[in-house]
Amino acid sequence: MSRYGIWAAALLCAAVGPVWAQPASLSAQDYARAEKVLDYNLKGQLKNAEIVPHWLADGRLWYRRDGEHGAQYMLVDPAARSREPLFDPARMREAIRAVLPAAAERVPEPLSVAVEAGVLRARFAGDATQQLSCDVVAHQCRAIAANTPDPLWLPSPDGRRAVFVRDYNLWLRDLDSGRERALTQDGEAYYGYGVLPDLALHAVPSRQGRWKVPPFAVNWSPDGKRLFGSRFDERKVQPYPMLAMAPERGHRPELYNIRLSLFGDAEQTRAEWFSVDVDGAGAGKVQRIVAPEGWSPVIEADIFGWSADNRRVYASIANYSRPARMRLVELDLDTGRSREVLEEQSATRVQVNDFLYNRAAVRVLNRSHQVVWFSERDGWGHLYLHDLRDGRPIRRLTSGEWLVRDLIGVDETRRVAYFTAGGREAGDPYLRRLYRVSLDGGDPVLLTPEVADHALEVGASAILGGDGIDLLSPSGDYVIDNFSTLDTAPRTVLRSTRDGAIVLELERADTSKVIAAGWRAPQRIKLKAADGRTDLYATVYFPPGYSAKTAQPGQYPVIDAFYGGPQVTNAPVGMAEAVSATNPISRSSLAALGFVVVTIDGRGTPGRSQAFHDASFGAFADPQIDDHVAAIGELARRYPGLDLQRVGVYGHSFGGYSSARAILRRPEFYKVAVSSAGSHNYQGMYSSLNGMERLLAGRVDYGNGRTVRPTPEAIPENYRGLDNATLAQNLRGKLMLVYGDLDENALPAVTAQLSEALIRNNKDFDLLYLPNQNHELFRNDAYYTRRMWDYFVEHLMGAKPPVGYKLAPPPKRGGGGY
Incomplete structure (x- = not known):
């Protein structure tokens, strides 16, 4: 054949499209099958997947x-x-x-x-x-x-009393007699004691009376004689308007003015500590404790412990300028003075756990006046032992090119620490294993030989309001272990801490309802990053009936289920997370509709080395997008039938940002995107104590080291390149932006600002506005979910979705997630 003939044949193939004939339409039965494996329908159907001891x-x-x-x-x-x-x-x-x-x-x-x-x-x-x-x-x-306290009260350690909030102040109630007395007197609006601050991002439901919590950031001393907590001053923070355009009552839009500081605002939320004497001669005395200028309490860490005499508290403070610094401090509750114990520094991020939403991997040891401390000072997250009196390093407890994940507990009597880690054993570095290490030196001892993810969860960090879970027995002889893989059911066992032997199997999860619903386990696949060297790990959901032997060229469109936030990973390694994912959902459902769905933990996410994590610092999603493009390309070369001409992407929250940015930054690769609740720029997002600066690119810089916005329209130099609006002119494919009008986590205004840029560039796009919805829309709004399915079926698969199909709303169950 002549060269001209070859070119003509190639053009003809391109013109007629893929060899595999796509379905002209999907039926209601197709959607019904996909609905059966939708995450919120499977939630709780994996029976006895875990226990709380x-x-x-x-x-x-x-x-x-x-x-x-x-x-x-x-x-x-x-x-x-x-x-x-x-x-x-x-x-x-x-x-x-x-x-x-x-x-x-x-x-x-x-x-x-x-x-x-x-x-x-x-x-x-x-x-x-x-x-x-x-x-x-x-x-x-x-x-x-009956002396059980109200769920909105905080009971004392002995269960005889409880503290609660009334008119911005703390009150004490004797549960036997019912007598009450005020503990504080000077609380006021936006500067109360135990009051949920607006920076917690639940201000609107709080105003509506739908979000109530016990005294926020307040702790009893172990002896029940003191209270210690954080107090947030939002009095000078500018009001931020949240507008309900379709209020549940009436027809006039309802305005909620919440206190939320944005990048560059001169007035930010300020935090301080307080201590209240509950008993004795000093009863009612309030001691105010203020961090040094430029420093703030680390809100995800809460407190690390109390001194043996209950007169001192150990906590952490941080300064997120460059270099970022974090200190362990001792707070004297009698005098209000603080003492620095030790300090960590980093050119990028400094944290007390590589995973922001996990509990701090820190433990104060009162008996020996020592502290087990998490640090990435050598480029990997490890445990170190320091003297609590002067911060002197005693020894490092772990070392090597692997990551300590969670500190499960410390047996002070035997001087042994128990922790989970990933990457110390050969194979998938995201599989957690349990180890024991002596505080007096020696190598860690593996206690879980099974090649599986040992999900020893000790509770969420304070930023999520999580309570701790004790997996270690009081004697330290036993530990509760829960482990699984993507295709083996979770097992919960009682394990000996001496040699790791399984003493007793407590539960083996019942998968029958999940399997009967049509759920199929995804596959774990190792791929290469865009640099051609770094190993990445993906979890891939293949459609029912997929076979590498029979797949035809171009048979399966591909969807990238993207999150990309620097605080969590999202490619499941265990069955429970694969069945009912945290974010994004619908992976199994989209696979059931005929898509290959891929989730990749690219460079910039936690769980590996500090260098791997730091790829997102300053550049955020861009290295990850390149990694996803490279990995999906390799996946298509290894697995026949994947159509690289039909690649879509979707995500929520940070994933909403990443999915929109993917189609704008790599329009030659991504053809369809659904972006919900995206943080599309950061000059329009919240700052202060729970701000994104420390995660994304550091303290804002308006030039010459200025951190306060010089003009209303100014954009920090180190965040200008992260604005999705700067890429609006690149849009070539189909993009649907989705937002809820009462979303405090990903502010609706930033979606409107991206929309304005797309309109200014004369780009066609779709916009889905969800009245009265907050950030949970991706897991609680059936209409959004159906529209997202339709968008990919119509624009990526090239088929017609069923007309008038209505997804059932999520079942009303307890629980939730971040």
Whole structure:
């Protein structure tokens, strides 16, 4: 064939499109199948995927499990290697009703379980005036006075008192007598005690009365004689308007003026600490504690611990100028003075856990006056032991080209720390394993030989309001381990901390409902980054029936499920997260519709080295977008049938930013994008204590080191290049922008500002406005989800979606997520 003939054949193939004939339309039955595996429909259907242990003083534990006919409660005795029901539900129901005839048919979850005078007793809610204390062996109950605090109160360690907020001040209530007294007097609007500040990004539902929390950022001392907390001063912060255009009542738009500072605002939220004496001669004394000028409390860290005499607290403060610095400080609650213990520095980010939403990998050891401290000072996140009195480094506890993930606990008596890590063993570096290491030196000891993700979750960080979870037994002899892979069900076991041996299997998750719904496990695939050297890991959801042997050229359009935030990873490694993902959702559903769906943790995300993480500092999503393009290209070369001429992308929040930026920055590769709640520029986003500066590109710079906006339209030099509007002229494919009008996390104005730039550049795009929606729209708005599916079916697959199909709203269940 002549050269002209070859060119003509190539042009003909391009003209007629892929060999595989695409469906002309999808049916309602196709959507119904996809709906069955939608994340929120599968949430909770993976039965007994995890447990929360409640340890008893004698070393036993109890937990709740999903039974065939409702909740069951199990009692575990590690020493006897036994697991049995905590009580007989039928007998306990009769015992409760013998005392309280009007009690419900089902036995409620125990409020507490404890050994009292040698008898194991469970306490249950009764009515307004009484509770029930029941012998779980004899199944006999007696009525006791109801002194359970209101859920919006913060109970003392002994459970006898509780603190609550009234008129911006803290009040104390004696739960036995009902007597109340004020602990503080000078609280006021936007400068209260225990009040949820607007910077927590729940101001609108708080104003609406739909978001209520116990006293915010307040802690009892272990002896119950003091309160310590953070107080936020938002009095000078400029009001930021949030407008409900379609209010639930009436027809006049409803304005919510919340206090939210933007990049460059002269007045930012200020934070300080306070201490309140609850008892003794100093009862009612409030001690104000202020961080040094230019420093602020680290809001995700809360506090690290108390001194043995309950007179001092250990916390962290940070200054996010260059270099970024973080200090461990000791706060004297009697005098209000602070003392620096040690300081970390970094040219980029400085954190107390590589994953911002995880609890700090720090532990104060009162017995030895030492602290276990997390640091990336050598380029990898590791644990170090320091002297608490002078900050002197004693020794590093871990080392090597791998990452400490979470500090599970420290046994001070045996001087042993337990932690999870990724990358120390061969294979996928995102699989967590559990280790033990001596505080007195020596190599870590692997306690979990199974090649799986050992998801030992100890609770979310303070930035999410999470409570800690004790996975270690009081004696330190046992630990609760939960592990799985993408295609093996989660197992929860009781494991010996001595040698890692499994003492008892507690639960093996029931996958039957998930499998019956049509869910298929994704595949874990290693690919290369754009530099051609760095290993990346992807989780890929293939359509039902996909086979490399039978796939035809161009058969499957590809969708990149993108998040890209520098604080979390998003490619699942365990089954629970793969079944019901945190963000983005719909991966299994889109695969069920006929797309190959890919999630990649590119350079710039946590979980690896500091250098890997720092790729996003200053450049944010750009290196990741290039990594995704390279990785998807390699995936298509290795897996037949993937159509690189039909690649789409979607994401929410940081993923909304990344997906829009992907189609604008690489328009030759991405043809369709759905971007929901994107942070499309940062001059229009919030700053201050929970600001994005420390994650993205450091403190704002308006030239000559200025950090205050010189003119209303000024943009910080180090953030100018991150504005998606600067790429608006590049749009060639199909883009749908989505936002909720009451979204405080990703402010609606920045989507409007990107829209204005697209209009100015005469670009066609779609805009979906969701009235009365907040940041949770991607997981709670069925209309948005259906529209997102339709957009990819129509514009990427080239098919017609079913007319009038309506997704059912999410089932009303407890829980949630960030």
